[in-house]
Amino acid sequence: MQSSVSSVAVVDHMMQHDLFSQWLGISLIEIKEGYSKIQMTVRKEMINGLGIVHGGIAFSFADSAFAFACNNRNNLSVALDTSINFLKPVHVDDILIAEAIELHNGKSTGLYQITVTNQHQHTIAVFKGTCFRTQKKLI
Secondary structure: OOOOOOHHHHHHHHHHHOHHHHHHOOEEEEEEOOEEEEEEEOOHHHEOOOOOEOHHHHHHHHHHHHHHHHHOOOOOEEEEEEEEEEOOOOOOOOEEEEEEEEEEEOOOEEEEEEEEEOOOOOEEEEEEEEEEEOOOOOO
16 A cells, blocks of 8 residues: 655654654654664663663664554554564663664565664664554554
């Protein structure tokens, strides 16, 4: 289902209403159909008791990139299945970039791989997500 609304307009609308992504401090780098690239800086309140970033932060960051990529055709899509592999620890003041790439764009499902890297271009996590397309418009 194609939409006359631009991918950027859809993601801008999502960001205006996504209080959690706002709390994470996410900024948009690039948005195009089936693709997103976002950035955030890790803050001290994101650290767990081991002195590294809580895994839920890295997961949520990747999940936001997933959401922006799978919804930006203005077809409301929700997660069916997600998984993440944590490869390196993340620390306060690290700058993270998540790049979501569409692997499959079906009528009712989509498959995405999200790679999260730090400011040193080290891959810190790889996230895979499958979405269900509801056939409803976001805007």
